[in-house]
Amino acid sequence: MLSGKYKILYERLISLIDNSRIYHDPLYTLAFGADASFYRLIPKMVIIAKNENEVSLILRESHDLSIPVTFRAAGTSLSGQAITDSVLLIAGSHWKKFSISENGSRISLQPGLKGGYVNSLLAKFGRKIGPDPASIDAAMIGGIAANNASGMCCGTAENSYKTVAGMKIILSDGTILDTRDDNSRKEFKKSHEQLISEIVTLANTSSGNSALSSRIQKKYKIKNTTGYSLNALIEFTDPFDIIEHLIIGSEGTLGFISEIDYRTVLEHPFKASSLIIFPNIESACKAVVLLKSTPVSAVELIDRAGLHSVENEKGIPEFLKSLHEDACALLVETVAPETDVLNRNIDIIISSINDFDTEIQVQFTKIREEYEQLWKIRKGLFPSVGAMRKTGTTVIIEDVAFPIDSLAAATIDLRVLLKKYGYNEAVIFGHALEGNLHFVFTQDFNSREEVDRYGHLMSEVSELVVNKYDGSLKAEHGTGRNMAPFVEMEWGKEAYNLMKDIKRIFDPSNILNPGVIMNSDPAVHLKNLKPIPAASEIIDKCTECGFCEPSCVSAGLTLTPRQRIVVQREITSLKNSGHEPHIAASLTKSFTYPGDETCATDGLCAIACPVKIDTGKLIKKLRSEKIAGNQWLANWIADHMSLVTLVARRALSTVSFLHSVLGTPYMSTITEWVRKLSGNRIPLWNQYMPRGAKIIKQPSHSSSGNSRKVVYFPSCINRSMGIAKNQAPDKQLASAMTDLLHKAGYEVIYPENLNSLCCGMAFMSKGYTSAGEKKSEELEAALLLASGNGVIPILCDMSPCLYTMRENMKSKIKLYEPVEFITDYLLPYLEIAPVDEIITVFPVCSMKKMDLNENLANLARLCAKEVIVTESNCCGFAGDRGFTFPELNKYGLKDLKPQLNLSVKNGYSTSRTCEIGLSLHSGINYKSIVYLVDRTSQQKYI
Ligand SMILES: Cc1cc2nc3c(=O)[nH]c(=O)nc-3n(C[C@H](O)[C@H](O)[C@H](O)COP(=O)(O)OP(=O)(O)OC[C@H]3O[C@@H](n4cnc5c(N)ncnc54)[C@H](O)[C@@H]3O)c2cc1C
Numbered sequence: 043m044l045s046g047k048y049k050i051l052y053e054r055l056i057s058l059i060d061n062s063r064i065y066h067d068p069l070y071t072l073a074f075g076a077d078a079s080f081y082r083l084i085p086k087m088v089i090i091a092k093n094e095n096e097v098s099l100i101l102r103e104s105h106d107l108s109i110p111v112t113f114r115a116a117g118t119s120l121s122g123q124a125i126t127d128s129v130l131l132i133a134g135s136h137w138k139k140f141s142i143s144e145n146g147s148r149i150s151l152q153p154g155l156k157g158g159y160v161n162s163l164l165a166k167f168g169r170k171i172g173p174d175p176a177s178i179d180a181a182m183i184g185g186i187a188a189n190n191a192s193g194m195c196c197g198t199a200e201n202s203y204k205t206v207a208g209m210k211i212i213l214s215d216g217t218i219l220d221t222r223d224d225n226s227r228k229e230f231k232k233s234h235e236q237l238i239s240e241i242v243t244l245a246n247t248s249s250g251n252s253a254l255s256s257r258i259q260k261k262y263k264i265k266n267t268t269g270y271s272l273n274a275l276i277e278f279t280d281p282f283d284i285i286e287h288l289i290i291g292s293e294g295t296l297g298f299i300s301e302i303d304y305r306t307v308l309e310h311p312f313k314a315s316s317l318i319i320f321p322n323i324e325s326a327c328k329a330v331v332l333l334k335s336t337p338v339s340a341v342e343l344i345d346r347a348g349l350h351s352v353e354n355e356k357g358i359p360e361f362l363k364s365l366h367e368d369a370c371a372l373l374v375e376t377v378a379p380e381t382d383v384l385n386r387n388i389d390i391i392i393s394s395i396n397d398f399d400t401e402i403q404v405q406f407t408k409i410r411e412e413y414e415q416l417w418k419i420r421k422g423l424f425p426s427v428g429a430m431r432k433t434g435t436t437v438i439i440e441d442v443a444f445p446i447d448s449l450a451a452a453t454i455d456l457r458v459l460l461k462k463y464g465y466n467e468a469v470i471f472g473h474a475l476e477g478n479l480h481f482v483f484t485q486d487f488n489s490r491e492e493v494d495r496y497g498h499l500m501s502e503v504s505e506l507v508v509n510k511y512d513g514s515l516k517a518e519h520g521t522g523r524n525m526a527p528f529v530e531m532e533w534g535k536e537a538y539n540l541m542k543d544i545k546r547i548f549d550p551s552n553i554l555n556p557g558v559i560m561n562s563d564p565a566v567h568l569k570n571l572k573p574i575p576a577a578s579e580i581i582d583k584c585t586e587c588g589f590c591e592p593s594c595v596s597a598g599l600t601l602t603p604r605q606r607i608v609v610q611r612e613i614t615s616l617k618n619s620g621h622e623p624h625i626a627a628s629l630t631k632s633f634t635y636p637g638d639e640t641c642a643t644d645g646l647c648a649i650a651c652p653v654k655i656d657t658g659k660l661i662k663k664l665r666s667e668k669i670a671g672n673q674w675l676a677n678w679i680a681d682h683m684s685l686v687t688l689v690a691r692r693a694l695s696t697v698s699f700l701h702s703v704l705g706t707p708y709m710s711t712i713t714e715w716v717r718k719l720s721g722n723r724i725p726l727w728n729q730y731m732p733r734g735a736k737i738i739k740q741p742s743h744s745s746s747g748n749s750r751k752v753v754y755f756p757s758c759i760n761r762s763m764g765i766a767k768n769q770a771p772d773k774q775l776a777s778a779m780t781d782l783l784h785k786a787g788y789e790v791i792y793p794e795n796l797n798s799l800c801c802g803m804a805f806m807s808k809g810y811t812s813a814g815e816k817k818s819e820e821l822e823a824a825l826l827l828a829s830g831n832g833v834i835p836i837l838c839d840m841s842p843c844l845y846t847m848r849e850n851m852k853s854k855i856k857l858y859e860p861v862e863f864i865t866d867y868l869l870p871y872l873e874i875a876p877v878d879e880i881i882t883v884f885p886v887c888s889m890k891k892m893d894l895n896e897n898l899a900n901l902a903r904l905c906a907k908e909v910i911v912t913e914s915n916c917c918g919f920a921g922d923r924g925f926t927f928p929e930l931n932k933y934g935l936k937d938l939k940p941q942l943n944l945s946v947k948n949g950y951s952t953s954r955t956c957e958i959g960l961s962l963h964s965g966i967n968y969k970s971i972v973y974l975v976d977r978t979s980q981q982k983y984i
């Protein structure tokens with residue numbers, strides 16, 4: 043419950059901001075509070091801001107009431123800079139506008155765009171944004187710029203500081219300044235005369251002080267994100283240039299970035315990489331110094347512990363296992379506009395390190411799959427430590443930089459220090475060209491001794507980095523709360539005072555993310571540590587990195603996978619503590635709709651997750667626990683599948699008959715009323731709901747002696763659901779499928795007792811695990827029998843069912859979904875005459891999980907003149923959830939229609955239920971891709 047000045051703030055804000063976007067309840071504040079760091083603060087209020095007017099109002103009112111505000115983009119920060127116990131202002135999904143100009147050389151971006159997406163927009167111009175954090179597919183522009191994030195290639199030359207070309211900023215008093223607009227500058231000069239004059243004075247003083255300005259210059263020769271970007275004071279004279287460069291790396295403590303222009307950089311099309319193994323760290327680091335002057339685009343150091351941590355992963359070169367214990371790797375990349383230049387680069391690089399001993403001969407690969415495999419080694423380092431850690435511990439990644447000529451000695455010192463404090467399993471890797479090293483280790487924060495151990499390590503690391511090597515304590519991850527106590531130590535008093543002045547000038551009442559970057563508490567880095575209790579084996583490895591959020595259909599509607607995990611951890615922790623059981627009970631109750639009911643359990647979150655967590659599995663487990671004593675109906679249905687599908691067919695046909703009598707408008711109104719009266723318990727009807735399917739007549743089994751045979755398992759959904767009103771052709775899927783199979787000369791074998799069979803997915807997704815497993819076992823036995831123990835390939839006509847079968851069946855039988863089967867088995871026997879039409883395809887989640895999206899698109903391209911592949915996560919229909927929680931489906935497909943042009947009349951997919959939602963939310967008819975192939979093919983006479 044809000045009280046005091048927060049209550050006043052809330053009342054003032056709801057005059058402009060829809061209160062459904064302001065959260066102050068325990069569940070949402072906890073869920074949104076978490077970021078990727080190992081700190082935890084729970085905000086009092088979370089506001090999803092939509093536009094500049096709203097941000098301006100929030101800042102004006104917060105300024106007036108002296109309430110701290112923290113901005114949030116994707117929440118992937120690691121140093122504790124994106125959390126707060128006050129107001130959390132989220133600027134993500136509503137901030138996605140962009141414009142590209144100067145043939146891709148310049149781009150203007152709102153802060154909620156993901157970095158990876160921006161690069162996909164620039165790809166057609168052969169360009170990308172400069173900053174390249176490893177988190178680029180999840181991190182958003184606001185956070186990338188405010189952290190001055192960087193990665194393997196951008197170094198100090200192409201980060202946000204170096205490539206920013208203009209900015210729109212909202213200051214702590216709510217004023218909007220657009221540095222790209224002369225009028226805005228003029229206005230600002232008038233309204234903020236003092237701010238401008240103080241900035242100019244600060245810049246003049248810094249530039250005039252030669253000792254200070256050469257210190258600043260030296261500090262930025264290597265990567266540095268400790269404190270504010272002081273280089274802005276000595277590199278620019280125009281106050282607006284200074285302001286926009288100070289905002290870069292200011293971690294939301296100086297102002298809100300509502301738009302940023304970047305000068306983009308070249309993305310060369312030709313690449314080559316080599317994993318070079320040196321006998322020890324020292325020689326690897328010495329090689330880095332020489333490589334720096336060659337045409338390398340990235341040089342990543344991986345120590346022996348790092349190589350060990352990934353050596354058992356799929357596709358990793360075997361020789362890694364046999365390397366001796368001192369070995370150290372450099373992963374080198376070179377890029378070029380054309381192959382000749384690339385070859386020249388490779389020669390220069392190899393000859394530069396000719397005099398070095400290496401463990402294997404230096405060889406570059408230009409083959410995409412091969413060099414991507416090498417980079418997988420590097421990218422897998424952080425997750426591999428995260429995945430190996432003990433339950434209840436956290437994984438920490440530190441981020442320091444040393445002058446490159448000290449890299450060898452500093453790396454050795456760092457290893458000694460880690461050993462001294464017992465962090466023997468720590469992995470060291472990093473962007474060696476920039477002297478930037480990460481060390482990753484697991485940490486228990488559950489006891490005072492462990493917190494002290496970490497505290498002592500950090501004190502000694504600071505001594506080492508600052509006093510021995512004059513390096514950076516944070517090279518790219520931002521100061522946050524983690525390094526705030528050490529900023530003065532790193533920079534010295536004079537420079538630190540400059541930073542204090544900067545903060546005072548921009549934010550005199552200290553409301554913008556206070557405690558971040560500047561903090562007077564010398565132990566702030568050891569406070570508010572995030573608890574990571576064991577909650578379930580399915581999610582215990584979660585590092586709360588947030589990489590899964592972009593792939594979740596319910597993100598933005600209710601909760602994301604990370605937020606579901608955060609809440610479940612809290613519920614477990616409350617239950618374990620035994621204190622205040624009513625809080626755990628109330629959180630569990632509040633979780634029901636946003637956490638459970640609106641999870642599609644599609645598992646797309648696992649694809650992006652570095653430790654492969656499928657949060658949907660957790661939700662299925664929770665559903666199963668909830669209904670543990672109430673399984674009889676599911677078991678009864680499982681035992682009477684044939685009867686149930688018969689009833690379903692009749693019910694669908696009755697509803698379809700009513701539809702044809704009443705017409706769509708009447709039918710919609712009546713069914714909406716009936717649903718409302720039932721308290722949303724009766725599923726919502728829509729006009730694309732099919733009529734009942736005709737029963738499949740199973741021929742008595744007798745082999746025709748045909749050499750081409752297939753076991754065809756029409757899923758129970760397709761055995762129940764026929765075609766929708768107005769759907770053409772008037773042919774149900776099983777008929778289209780068998781027609782196509784026959785056309786390609788296949789004999790079709792149905793498994794025995796077909797009408798009782800089901801893959802079990804419908805049961806398992808609702809938590810009826812034992813009924814689901816029973817159906818899966820029955821189906822497996824029937825398929826084994828029909829296929830002669832797997833000799834004959836097996837085809838299922840719904841890809842979600844096929845995916846479930848692949849996941850659950852234990853025998854090694856060949857299982858195919860339609861696209862794979864058609865491509866591999868039928869196309870050789872068919873002639874395709876593509877239709878002169880623009881069609882669209884939608885790869886459903888199971889296709890994405892099986893990595894078959896491209897196969898669907900390629901098959902469609904054979905059959906039609908033009909194919910639009912729509913971009914989306916899960917459609918949100920989720921089995922039958924589209925009928926019971928239609929808002930999830932509507933939200934999941936909110937971007938579908940804008941991707942289709944008016945000439946698209948037909949859409950194709952591989953899941954009957956998803957197709958109902960797709961039709962509803964696009965207005966065009968979606969059906970199985972089988973219909974398209976059937977329509978465009980004829981038998982090939984060989
Ligand atoms: C596994 C992993 C790997 C990572 N790898 C890298 C890496 O290689 N390099 C690297 O630099 N970082 C890395 N990071 C850290 C982090 O992902 C990046 O710094 C990223 O740029 C943060 O972006 P975000 O959208 O998550 O921002 P958030 O975490 O939401 O916010 C970052 C900061 O920006 C502020 N902010 C957010 N929006 C705005 C706005 N509109 N205006 C003003 N301030 C704003 C916030 O208050 C906060 O202080 C990694 C993180 C993880 C979990």
Ligand code: SF4
Binds near residue numbers: 651
């Ligand atoms: S589930 Fe995976 S991707 Fe999501 S926050 Fe946890 S570790 Fe990161």
Ligand code: SF4
Binds near residue numbers: 595597644657
């Ligand atoms: S299973 Fe789907 S809806 Fe559920 S958390 Fe994962 S991505 Fe989100």
